[in-house]
Amino acid sequence: MPEHKKFVVIACTGMGKILASVGRVAAFLAQERDPNKFILGNLPAIAAGIENAKSEIEGKDIITLTGCKEKCPEKILRRFSIPILADIMISEVYRENKTLKPKSRSDIGNTGLQLAEKIVEKLQKIIIIQKEEKCD
Amino acid sequence: MVIKVGISACTGFDYPEASITRIIAYKVLEELRPDETVLICLPALAADVEEDIEFGEKYPVIVIEGCNKICCTKIFEEKKLAHNIKYVYNIHELIKEYPDLQISSSLLLTSKPQVSSNLEKFMDKIAKKIVQDIDQLIKEANK
Numbered sequence: 001m002p003e004h005k006k007f008v009v010i011a012c013t014g015m016g017k018i019l020a021s022v023g024r025v026a027a028f029l030a031q032e033r034d035p036n037k038f039i040l041g042n043l044p045a046i047a048a049g050i051e052n053a054k055s056e057i058e059g060k061d062i063i064t065l066t067g068c069k070e071k072c073p074e075k076i077l078r079r080f081s082i083p084i085l086a087d088i089m090i091s092e093v094y095r096e097n098k099t100l101k102p103k104s105r106s107d108i109g110n111t112g113l114q115l116a117e118k119i120v121e122k123l124q125k126i127i128i129i130q131k132e133e134k135c136d
Numbered sequence: 137m138v139i140k141v142g143i144s145a146c147t148g149f150d151y152p153e154a155s156i157t158r159i160i161a162y163k164v165l166e167e168l169r170p171d172e173t174v175l176i177c178l179p180a181l182a183a184d185v186e187e188d189i190e191f192g193e194k195y196p197v198i199v200i201e202g203c204n205k206i207c208c209t210k211i212f213e214e215k216k217l218a219h220n221i222k223y224v225y226n227i228h229e230l231i232k233e234y235p236d237l238q239i240s241s242s243l244l245l246t247s248k249p250q251v252s253s254n255l256e257k258f259m260d261k262i263a264k265k266i267v268q269d270i271d272q273l274i275k276e277a278n279k
Contacts, residue, residue, distance in 0.1 A: 011149075012179050013147040013148070013149065013178075013179060014147065014177045014178075014179050014180060015145065015147060015158065015161065015162070015175055015177050015178070016175050016177040016180065024147075027149070028149075040149045041149075042148050042149045042150055043147070043179055043182075044146065044147050044148050044178050044179060044182065044207040044208075044211070045148060045150070045205055045207050047178075047179065047182035047183075047207070047211055048182075048205065048206075048207035048208075048210035048211050048214075049210060049214070050205050050207065050210075070180060070183060070185045071183075072179040072180055072182065072183035072185070073179070075183040075184070076179065076182050076183050105162070106159075106162035106166060
């Protein structure tokens with residue numbers, strides 16, 4: 001059986017911003033929904049220099065979920081010279097789905113969960129595009 | 137200067153304890169001591185976001201680690217701010233003292249998951265201990 005190519009999802013997982021909490025949930029949902037396609041990268045462990053957190057993602061295609069304008073995933077991964085395949089800016093997903101206002105940073109609520117689902121859809125689209133490009 | 141206490145918590149993905157850590161931190165920051173605390177967001181600190189670095193320099197810090205990787209402490213060390221860490225809680229270790237607690241991986245799925253009453257009691261207990269530390273740190277700073 002050929003091994004499925006897996007994509008690494010790295011959410012910012014920040015605690016200060018509501019959209020960061022949504023991104024965290026989206027990453028979990030993507031991995032739970034499709035464990036053959038997605039694995040999770042652990043940003044704080046990478047930032048802390050935990051060796052297997054880095055080695056687990058090395059050489060894999062990485063998709064980041066960015067929670068705010070500070071773009072912490074990009075800054076941290078750049079420091080370790082880890083390339084990013086694609087980024088989803090959660091504020092843009094929210095702009096496209098204005099009715100899905102999350103409740104709070106500590107409890108994103110049902111609308112936050114629905115917004116997280118929209119992010120999962122974006123992740124799946126990125127994978128489809130990647131596969132199509134590879135076939136061309 | 138108004139003294140606040142910085143709270144920095146594990147934001148990891150590997151264990152359900154990371155979600156417990158997060159819930160405890162929010163409990164302290166939003167419910168129990170909202171006026172006395174500031175959040176030091178771990179990825180932001182690691183990414184050198186000015187506000188988080190400033191809080192880490194300016195205030196005493198309580199760290200809530202999710203596991204023995206102690207990422208929070210390591211990131212504070214890397215930023216040369218570890219001297220401001222006054223108390224460290226390691227949820228992975230603390231939870232071992234409560235063998236009856238059911239820790240499910242479903243805890244990872246939402247930012248505010250449904251938890252058992254035992255786990256809720258555990259989290260309340262830790263949050264109250266952290267509050268005592270906060271009050272003590274503020275008292276000492278105001279002496």
